[in-house]
């Protein structure tokens with residue numbers, strides 16, 4: 383089942399449909415979940431359904447051909463306001479909420495959501511990249527969140543509740559989006575034409591954590607060659623943490639100047655390492671994980687070199703998972719790379735002593 387072409391989130395659509403039918407729809411929502419699973423598309427469809435001029439909003443089933451639905455699909459609906467972080471900024475600029483300095487309060491999202499609806503019965507505002515809402519931005523939203531204009535709906539989209547300011551979190555209804563099923567990721571990669579080979583789509587889906595975005599990041603060939611190098615170094619009898627830290631740091635730098643791109647790249651590298659140790663734990667104990675042949679060969683060679691047992695591999699896996707948590711808390715990247723690899727070297731250096 384898919385809700386209006388949105389894969390994997392029927393349960394949320396149903397919950398919102400029930401709330402709408404009972405006239406109990408909240409006025410502010412916080413959508414959270416990993417990047418690349420369709421939260422923004424869901425929010426846009428939700429807005430479209432609430433504004434449709436033909437179908438009752440309680441059905442949450444936009445007709446697709448009324449004036450409102452057509453404008454919503456084209457991104458030109460006068461009652462839908464969307465803001466997102468410009469790529470060159472590190473936070474959502476205040477002007478997006480309040481208007482430019484010379485037009486303060488006469489433009490921007492807060493002004494827009496307070497206007498009388500042009501077409502339908504509601505005004506809807508969507509704040510994408512809510513992870514990048516700073517205290518100033520959050521403060522100017524508080525009044526709107528506390529006294530929402532009649533029949534307005536505000537949707538904030540972020541990756542995790544922990545990345546939102548408490549003042550925002552406590553004033554919104556939290557909606558958690560689950561990662562997509564791996565089959566769904568493979569199907570979407572194919573149907574969107576992002577990948578043409580089914581086996582390749584399935585291979586990417588397997589390491590996507592249920593995110594289309596992550597699957598696409600994995601499609602980059604340089605990522606696969608880095609992964610081979612990483613497995614080689616991690617399985618060496620002595621882990622050269624200083625040398626490897628330099629290579630990882632250079633590889634992360636190659637992702638670009640933007641912090642989110644670098645963070646995503648670093649997360650990818652640690653995820654590869656975590657995956658290696660997870661497989662090691664399984665292969666050193668009773669239940670090896672099945673893999674596609676190409677990866678199997680790379681993994682087996684590395685597993686044969688790795689001198690630790692399942693417990694050592696499990697300790698290394700834990701270090702990787704700790705590090706993944708720290709990346710999301712914006713810790714200093716260079717220091718984090720060094721600390722992570724030093725810890726792995728320490729875990730594995732005890733082997734054989």
Ligand SMILES: [Zn+2]
Nearest residue numbers: 434445448451
């Ligand atoms: Zn319609």
